[in-house]
Amino acid sequence: MRRFNPELWSGAAMLAVMVVAAGPALFAWAPTRIPHPLWVGLFVVMLLALLAGIWGVDEPQRLSLRVHGPFGVAVLASWALVLGAGGRGIVAILLVVTVSVCPYIAPLRAGWWLIALNQLVLIAAFVPWRPLPDPPWADASEVLIELSMFGVFYLLIQAASLLSSAALLREQQARRALAEAHVELQAASALLAESTRTNERLRISRELHDLIGHRLTVLTLELEAAKHRAPAGAAAIPHIERADAVARELLSSVRATVGELRGRDGALHETLQRVVRDLPGPRVVLEVDETLELDEERTVLLVRAVQEIVTNTIRHAHARELWIEARATASGVLLRSRDDGRGAREVVPGNGLRGLQERFEAFGGSAVFEGAGGFSVTARLPVDAGEASGAGIREGSSGLASAASPRPTEAGAAVDRGLG
Numbered sequence: 001m002r003r004f005n006p007e008l009w010s011g012a013a014m015l016a017v018m019v020v021a022a023g024p025a026l027f028a029w030a031p032t033r034i035p036h037p038l039w040v041g042l043f044v045v046m047l048l049a050l051l052a053g054i055w056g057v058d059e060p061q062r063l064s065l066r067v068h069g070p071f072g073v074a075v076l077a078s079w080a081l082v083l084g085a086g087g088r089g090i091v092a093i094l095l096v097v098t099v100s101v102c103p104y105i106a107p108l109r110a111g112w113w114l115i116a117l118n119q120l121v122l123i124a125a126f127v128p129w130r131p132l133p134d135p136p137w138a139d140a141s142e143v144l145i146e147l148s149m150f151g152v153f154y155l156l157i158q159a160a161s162l163l164s165s166a167a168l169l170r171e172q173q174a175r176r177a178l179a180e181a182h183v184e185l186q187a188a189s190a191l192l193a194e195s196t197r198t199n200e201r202l203r204i205s206r207e208l209h210d211l212i213g214h215r216l217t218v219l220t221l222e223l224e225a226a227k228h229r230a231p232a233g234a235a236a237i238p239h240i241e242r243a244d245a246v247a248r249e250l251l252s253s254v255r256a257t258v259g260e261l262r263g264r265d266g267a268l269h270e271t272l273q274r275v276v277r278d279l280p281g282p283r284v285v286l287e288v289d290e291t292l293e294l295d296e297e298r299t300v301l302l303v304r305a306v307q308e309i310v311t312n313t314i315r316h317a318h319a320r321e322l323w324i325e326a327r328a329t330a331s332g333v334l335l336r337s338r339d340d341g342r343g344a345r346e347v348v349p350g351n352g353l354r355g356l357q358e359r360f361e362a363f364g365g366s367a368v369f370e371g372a373g374g375f376s377v378t379a380r381l382p383v384d385a386g387e388a389s390g391a392g393i394r395e396g397s398s399g400l401a402s403a404a405s406p407r408p409t410e411a412g413a414a415v416d417r418g419l420g
Helices: 006-026 034-054 064-087 093-105 110-131 140-229 237-263 268-276 294-315 353-361 385-391
Strands: 283-289 320-327 333-337 365-370 375-384 401-404
Touching: 006 034, 006 064, 006 093, 006 237, 034 093, 064 093, 064 110, 093 110, 093 140, 110 140, 110 385, 140 237, 140 268, 140 294, 268 283, 268 294, 294 333, 294 353, 353 365, 353 375, 365 401, 375 385
Parallel strands: 283 320
Antiparallel strands: 283 401, 320 333, 333 375, 365 375
16 A cells, blocks of 8 residues: 655645635636636646646756746746736635745745735735725725735735745755665664674684684694504504594684684675665665675675665655665676656766766676666676685575565664765
8 A cells, every 4th residue: 555645635735725716717607807718728827837847846946947937937827817817706825826836946035035026916916806985085094904904814824835835845855864864874884783793703713713723733733743652552542543533623623614704794685674774764675685695895885885776765756665676696796776756857877876886887897777667776796706606695595585664654974985
C-alpha cells in the first residue's frame, strides 16, 4: 500500500479551492466584465501555468525561465480573472492561491511584492463594482470603510498564506538536511566500525603469529632434538613423537587461522544496511548478496556510492521509495538503484555523481545514470580472478539478504570522501 503523500493532497485541496472560488463565474452563475469563454480560458491558463511552474521547481532561489515564466503567466491570469469578474464573490481567493505557491517558486521577498500588487488589483476590481453614492460625496465614508475592510481582509489572508507556506517549506528543507546528515553519519559510522573490525582481526593475527606461533615452533624444535638425543629403543621415543606430531599440527592450525584472519573481509550487506538504517525518508529497500565480501577499499567505494545515491534521492528526486541492489556477477559486483521520483529528461551529473563515476572508473568500472521513470544508477565494479580467490570478492550461493528501512515517522557535517 502506498504511503500517504501530504503534498499531493494539499495540491488537490488547492485545486478544489480554486474551482469553488471561480465557480460562480466559471459556470456562468455570475456575470463577468469580459466574455465568458475568455474568462474560462484564462482560468484554464492559470491552472496549467501553476502546475507547470510547481512541477519544474527545484530550488526557489534559482532563476529559471522554465519555472518562473509559467508562474508569471499564472499571476497575470489571476489578475485578469479578478478584474474580469469585477471583484464579485470570492474570486479574489485566486490571488491568495498564487501567493501561497510563491515561496515554492521564488524568494520570500517576491511574495511580499506580489501581495502589494495583488492589493492594487483588488482595489481596481472593487471600485468599479461598488456603485458610488448620488451625489458622489454622499456616504463616502461608508464606501471607504467597506473598501478598507475588503482590502485588509484579503491582505491578512495573503500574508498568512505566504508565511504558512514559507514555514512549511523551511520545515521540508530542514527534514531533507537532517536526512542527508543522517546518511553521512551512518556511512561514516559503518566505515569506522568496519575499519575497527579489520584492525582488531589484524591485531589478533599478529598476536597469534608472534606469541603462540613462535613458541610452538620452538617446542617442535625441542621435541625433535629430544627425539634424536634419546637412546635408541628408549620407551620415551613414541611419546616424544606423538607430542611432536601434536605440536606440528597445532602450529599448522595457528598458521591457517592467522591467514584466515588476515584475509577475511566484513560482510557487505551488514555494512550497507547500517547506512540506510532508520532513515527518516524516503523508504529504502536494500538487497545485497548475503555472502558478498569485498576488501576494504571496495567496501569503502560501495558504501560511499550508496551514500551518494541516497543523498541524491533525498535532495532532488522527491521520491517516496528507493530500491538498491548489490550482487556478485561473473566479472565482479553490480550495484543498481532506482527511485520512484520525478527523474529528469536529461541527466546532468553534479559534483557527487561525477565523483561516484570517477571512483568506479579508478577501479576499472563504470557508472551510468538514467532519468526516465525515476532516477536510476547502474554501476559495475570488476574484480580480477586473482582478487576473487583472495581479498577481492567471495561469491556464495545463499542468495540475497533483503532489508527495508522503516517507513518515515511524522515527526552537521559528517565525514565525506569526495562523493558529496
